[in-house]
Amino acid sequence: xxxxxxxxxxxxxxxxxxxxxxxxxxxxxxxxxxxxxxxxxxxxxxxxxxxxxxxxxxxxxxxxxxxxxxxxxxxxxxxxxxxxxxxxxxxxxxxxxxxxxxxxxxxxxxxxxxxxxxxxxxxxxxxxxxxxxxxxxxxxxxxxxxxxxxxxxxxxxxxxxxxxxxxxxxxxxxxxxxxxxxxxxxxxxxxxxxxxxxxxxxxxxxxxxxxxxxxxxxxxxxxxxxxxxxxxxxxxxxxxxxxxxxxxxxxxxxxxxxxxxxxxxxxxxxxxxxxxxxxxxxxxxxxxxxxx
Numbered sequence: 001x002x003x004x005x006x007x008x009x010x011x012x013x014x015x016x017x018x019x020x021x022x023x024x025x026x027x028x029x030x031x032x033x034x035x036x037x038x039x040x041x042x043x044x045x046x047x048x049x050x051x052x053x054x055x056x057x058x059x060x061x062x063x064x065x066x067x068x069x070x071x072x073x074x075x076x077x078x079x080x081x082x083x084x085x086x087x088x089x090x091x092x093x094x095x096x097x098x099x100x101x102x103x104x105x106x107x108x109x110x111x112x113x114x115x116x117x118x119x120x121x122x123x124x125x126x127x128x129x130x131x132x133x134x135x136x137x138x139x140x141x142x143x144x145x146x147x148x149x150x151x152x153x154x155x156x157x158x159x160x161x162x163x164x165x166x167x168x169x170x171x172x173x174x175x176x177x178x179x180x181x182x183x184x185x186x187x188x189x190x191x192x193x194x195x196x197x198x199x200x201x202x203x204x205x206x207x208x209x210x211x212x213x214x215x216x217x218x219x220x221x222x223x224x225x226x227x228x229x230x231x232x233x234x235x236x237x238x239x240x241x242x243x244x245x246x247x248x249x250x251x252x253x254x255x256x257x258x259x260x261x262x263x264x265x266x267x268x269x270x271x272x273x274x275x276x277x278x279x280x281x282x283x284x285x286x287x288x289x290x291x292x
Contacts, residue, residue, distance in 0.1 A: 011244075012243040012244070013240045013241075013242075013243040013244025013245075013248070013249055014240075014244070014252075016236045016237075016239040016240035016243065016244075017236075017237075017240040017244070017249055017252045017253050019233070019236040020233045020236045020237045020240060020253045020256070021252070021253055021255060021256045021259055022233075022256075022259060023229045023230070023232050023233030023236065024229070024230065024233040024253070024256035024259070024260075025256045025257070025258070025259025025260045025262075025263060026226075026229045026259070026263065027226045027227070027228075027229030027230040027233060028226070028256070028257070028260040029226075029260055029263045030222050030223070030225050030226035030229065031223065031226040038214055038215070038216045039208065039209060039214070040091035040092075040094070040095070040208075041091075041201075041204055041205040041208035041209045042205065042209060042213060042214050042215075043091075044087060044088070044091065044201040044204060044205065045201055045202065045205040045213065046223075046224075046227055047087075047201065047227050047230060047231070048197060048198030048199075048201040048202060049198065050224075050227045050228060050230070050231045051193070051194060051197060051198055051231050051234065052194055052195075052198040054228070054231045054232065054235070055190050055191070055193060055194035055231065055234070055235065056191065056194045056195075058187070058190055058194075058235055059187055059188070059190050059191030059194060062187045063187055063188070063191065064184075064185045064187050064188055066184070066185075066188075068183060068184050068188075072180060072183045072184055073184070073192070075176060075179060075180045075183075076177070076180040076181075076184060076188070076189050076192040076193075077192055077196055078176055079173050079176035079177035079179075079180055079189070080173075080177075080189070080192050080193040080196035080197055081196050081197075081200060082169045082170075082172055082173035082176065083169070083170065083173040083177075083193070083197060084196060084197035084199075084200035084201060085165075085169050085200065086106075086166050086169035086170040086173060087197075087201070088200065088201070088204050089106075089162045089163075089165040089166040089169060090106050090162075090163075090166045092162040093106060093159045093160075093162035093163040093166060094159075095159070096158040096159035096162060097158070097159020097160060097162075097163065106163045106166040106167055106170070108167055109166075109167045109168070109170040109171035109174075109250070109254070110136075110137065110171070110250045110251040110254040111137060111171075111251075112167065112168065112171030112172070113170075113171045113172075113174045113175050113246060113247065113250040113251075114133065114247045114250065114251065116171065116172065116175035117175050117178065117245065117246045117247035117250075118247055120175065120179075121175060121178060121179060121246070121247075123245045123246070123247045125245075125247065125248070129248055131286075132248070132286040133247070133248060133251045133286075135282050135285060135286035136251045136252055136254070136255060136282075136286050137251055138282060139255065139258070139279040139280070139282035139286070142275055142278065142279040142282070171250075174241065174246050174249075174250050175246060177189060177238065177241060177246075178241050178246040181238065181241055181242050185242065186238045186239055186241070186242035189238060190235060190238055193234070193238075233256075237249075237253055240252075240253065258279065258280065261276070262276075262280070
């Protein structure tokens with residue numbers, strides 16, 4: 001393999017990461033436009049159905065036969081379960097706290113993933129990659145600060161507690177998933193995820209809603225489109241993790257809320273603030289650094 005081809009393969013994680021950002025960003029835009037009052041448990045049940053169908057189909061088509069130890073399968077189950085619980089605690093945090101606070105806390109899992117990857121997975125960063133990660137994290141913090149100007153900094157402790165749990169669940173899940181994917185491959189991990197997370201969300205729905213299912217009264221197809229974007233974005237996320245260091249993939253894919261806000265503002269003909277434009281410039285500047 002030539003040096004040019006090897007360099008291209010080393011950056012294969014980047015298009016998958018960008019695809020994840022776009023799909024998660026679009027998914028949130030479509031979800032916001034549905035303006036549904038359906039409970040979070042029902043939404044997770046619908047998401048679980050989409051994940052089960054799409055991810056199981058992906059595994060069936062691209063499955064990778066092989067013999068693996070029971071411990072690595074348990075690691076994959078553990079990583080998927082952490083992600084499933086992260087979604088549950090995220091929705092619970094939104095019930096008890098201000099979204100501008102708990103959303104920021106829950107979404108700040110990328111630095112935790114970076115620490116775990118560098119310490120436990122033996123990953124390393126070049127100077128350029130390190131600068132890129134710092135720019136991505138800084139742009140996310142700046143963008144969050146610029147959208148939270150309502151002056152409200154008070155929230156319930158329970159909401160903060162759920163958000164902190166969500167942070168550690170998502171951050172740890174990405175690092176543990178990387179270790180499992182390195183052994184069994186992204187396709188097999190996706191197959192595990194397709195069974196574990198929908199099961200967790202089904203149990204959550206049974207506990208919260210007492211088996212009472214409710215569909216949104218309007219914009220059902222738009223809501224389904226958002227769920228398909230979330231499910232598809234999950235697949236590209238683990239493809240990115242398969243092909244690149246999670247210490248870089250996690251911060252990059254964590255900026256999808258920026259896409260959500262930008263697209264929402266474009267659709268609503270709103271203007272970006274100066275801070276938001278600076279944050280976007282920092283984000284675009286960070287991308288070339290990952291090739292150094």
